[in-house]
Amino acid sequence: MNSLKIQCFSVYLCFLLCIPLFSFAQTNPTAAASQTDIDALKKSAVKVFIDCDSCDIEYIKTEITYVNYVRDRKEAQVHVLITIQSTGAGGIEYTMTFSGQQEFQGMDDIQKFVSNITQTEDQIRQGLVRVLKMGLMRYVAKTPIADKVAIVFQEKVKPTAVVDKWKLWVFSLSARSYLSGEKSTSSNYIYGSVSANRITPEWKIQTSIYVSHSEDSFTIDDQTISSVSKSQSFSGLIVKSLGEHWSVGVFLSASSSTYSNIKFCLQPAPAIEYDLFPYSQSTRRQLRFLYRINFKMMNYREETIYNKTSENLWNESLYTTLVLKEKWGTISTSLEAAHYFHDFKKNHVALYGDISLRLFKGLSLDVYGSYSMIHDQLSLPKGQAPIEQILLRRTMLETNYSYYAMFGLSYTFGSIYSNVVNPRFSGVYD
Helix, strand or coil: CHHHHHHHHHHHHHHHHHHHHHHHHHHCHHHHHHHHHHHHHHHCCCEEEEECCCCCHHHHHHHCCCCEEECCHHHCCEEEEEEEEECCCCCEEEEEEEEECHHHCCCCEEEEEECCCCCCHHHHHHHHHHHHHHHHHHHHCCCHHHHHCCCCCCCCCCCCCCCCCCCCEEEEEEEEEEEEECCCEEEEEEEEEEEEEEECCCEEEEEEEEEEEEEEEEEECCEEEEEEEEEEEEEEEEEEECCCCEEEEEEEEEEEECCCCEEEEEEEEEEEEEECCCHHHCCCEEEEEEEEEEEEEEEECCCECCCCCEEEEEEEEEEEEEEEEECCEEEEEEEEEEEECCCCCCEEEEEEEEEEEEEECCEEEEEEEEEEEECCCCCCECCCCCHHHHHCCCCCCCCCEEEEEEEEEEECCCCCECCCCCCCCCCCCC
């Protein structure tokens, strides 16, 4: 008992000793003056808008504290647009475009950070922040808070020759399984894939194989209804660069699908592409035109509505793709047109779009959608499909169009600043 009293007294004494120290820290004139000085400098710090959907914004805020983060790009003195694209080794290239606004108008810059496939998420965000800091320095240097910033040099590792035993080939294996069920229903899905890719500035080689099996069962009044869908495919692509605007290549695919009534389809397809903008600007803008001619060797699972069990066909297609990623938003849209040579009426036209626009301060518009005019369903099986196949979308149905669309508006108002990071109770809602 005496020992317990002594322990309690010791804890109480420590608590009493901490109170003056805490009070001193709160009222220490030097500390208070220093904090006031920092707060005053922070008011004149650079206003930055980070434009990146895939970045850890909260981590950036906690690591770079000598700028002011704003929610609206029009309030910013520096707009940082971060775009990404995959590298041949399976990593990601981050392109950071710094655009000066207001008094920094005309002060623009581009910085890049390249991650590799073995890096963790934390290593990637550390590297991204390191390069982001370097890009912001030219703007920070022109503000009073620059007096509080120190630049530290880290000794570089001397470059050494690297022997790549894989010759730039990157391989990937993937397998997934999904199971669910209850008393009267059950579902299972199995998927597997293998890919091998090699990408250099002059050549692009991509190959992949995948298989999938999906099955659903329903028990109604002691009767069990089952539905199965299977598909397998191989796809290959070889592309040769012909400069900053032109490329030529060959597609090769082989596939089988119960949904499409295809027992086996082999399709070689040479193609040529022209990009109005240089390929080096692809993370920011693209206007690509790709022409492709296809030869199809088709074998069907069931006789088609055109009384065919197999046939060899030629068709051609043209793809036009526009991608713009600017301060005002993002536009990504593609138009595809194709037809068969034996019958020009067997054709399709498809438009895909993804638009995100910042209309004005705080208001954004998002539009996603596609529309297709379809007149080339040559593999449709003859006869009426079972009702369960129709309801579960296990078989392709005859149609002359398809579409989907999504629209959204968002409006935000209030304080323009967003410097504070507070993760408490994140993701918990009533």
